[in-house]
Amino acid sequence: MLRKLLLPTIFLVLGYGFWVSPDFKEIAAGVAVFLFGMLSLEEGFKAFTGGLLEKLLKKTTDTIWKSLSFGVVSTTLMQSSSLVSVITISFLSAGLISLTAGVGIIFGANLGTTTGAWLVAGLGLKVKISAYAMPMLVFGILLIFQKSKELKGMGYVLAGLGFLFLGIHYMKEGFEAFKDTIDLTAYAVEGYAGVFLFTLIGLFATVVMQSSHATLVLIITALSAQQITYENALALAIGANIGTTITAIIGSLSANVEGRRLAVAHLIFNAVTGFVAILFIYQLTGLVDAASALVGIAADNYTLKLAVFHTIFNTIGVVLMLPVIPAMVRFLERALKAAETGRRSAPKYLNEAASDLPEATLAAVRQETLHLYDNAAAIIAGGLSLKLDEIHSDKPLEEVIFKARTVIPTNIDQEYAESVKSLYADIVDFSSAYQGEMSADQVEELFRLRAAGRDIVEAIKDTKHLQKNLSRYFVADNPYIQHEYNTLRMRLASVLRELYKVRQEEKNDSVIILSLDRLRLDMEEYDHNLNHSLSSLIRQKLITGPMSVSLMNDSGYASDVTRKLVMMGEVLFSNSDLKTKNIEQSLSLDDEELTEVIQEQQAAKGERSRAS
């Protein structure tokens, strides 16, 4: 109800304001142009995020200090904490970074946003920036019309900056003109009542504009035109800092539980910092005066003093909150739990927030396909009458197989329907919906991920075919057929174990990924040799004809399962960049090439035995 009324109310208030005062109209237009500039800037930076951002995030978020620095630097460069928080939520939702790293980035972004106040107070008000705005807009728009993604991105950044400058100019002009008609300082409120009132006004303005940067510029320009008192400007800045969390909160609505945790962490940080600043506002003002005097800022230069205040109170926030990040993360994980759907097939990473950036979309699809593999591996292990935990343990596989001498009833069809089918469908739906904004390399990777999902599903189906005879013969009275089927179980278990080991590695380079082909080679070789051993078993009447046919078919299924799982592993477990991944895929040997390797090896073996 309130939400429905908000927009018409704002329209009415603004409309009335425009009717009453043309100066107010100019200020509001300035804010609108400024916000449009922010949007354009965000659009421009998105063009440069391809791959680079992912690499940077991986390298710079392994410690809290690095995450914090990443937040400071990226916000300083992009001049938008909103964009940084949206990107962070998006990457967190896709499972690319941890919650601790995300919290570190957001705290850093708070600190980085203070550079905006310095730029506007220090440069924006002294230089006639509208003179720079015009050529920036013209060049920017020209570049936007170019076909190249990079040039287009640069165009958006340039035009964005142009609009920002133009917005500041209009706000400045508006307040200057306003001064002649109305003196807003007449509405100034002294004491704590004023602090609370103006904090609320700052908060409300930021919630409406969804940009603390815009609010801050508005505050600085109003302060420079002496339309608000210095004390009230400080309170407005505190309010803006709390209000800026709205972007993260809105962004997290479409995110998974991790994204929501981050938004709450953001809110806690800014609320605590704001509360401390309000509580000690008079002491802080003294501190600002002292710091300003120290760096040579004149006592009556209130705009720069506001920038000093903004920096000091955000730094205090970081100093206060940094030591409690681990405790905060633990609290958030306890307080905000993932919705228990009861379905193993419910997607964990596919959410709208993860679709904001192509890198995040790819990461989400990869994580979800890994989730699909986890569910599938349990089914495949069950199909072999083995427990997945045992396969993944350090116990010798011979022991695992020897101990598992009873059939574990596994209804593969049912398990597939419950934990795989709908998840796979969700992955396909999600990846199809968001492939439009991707580069050629990214689309190729998306196709590979989808193919990996298909391989997983097909491996389950092959296991189903295999299960029928396997659960009959590995417990059969005939020791020969029993041995052969247990060998098959062991080979597939070793594939699952090897894949598990490779998956656990943090740095899987091309060599490790390509050596996964050995599992296929091993299985092909076994399948190849089986024909010889089967003939001998039949000749000696140790197994029957139907038994040998079953074994031959099932060995084929086991080869198929191996091939599909290895192909899946080569895509999902590789940590290489997209271009190297393309090379890995083209160097992986196909079936024909593998057969040639086997033949070469056997020929060499034959020669050696003839020679001896």
Place this chain on the structure above:
Amino acid sequence: MKISKLIKKAEAFIRSDEQKRKEKKEYLKKVIKKLRKHEKQLKEEYEACSDFEKSRQLKQEIALAYNQRKKGVKMLKSLKKKKKTD
């Protein structure tokens, strides 16, 4: 479309194609180098290995790395050849 424009477009297309090929060559060379190093390491391990099963596995891995490298070298040659014929 004028012929000059068409030629310009074709040139741009060829240039981007050439750029892609160059990039692919660079990445391919890196992976080949890694495979060569890996193969050498495996051979050393094989020489020192006395366990039957382990040396069988090492032998397989050596053959694999060799064939993958060979495939890479072949790809590299064909990329170079393409450049010459263009």
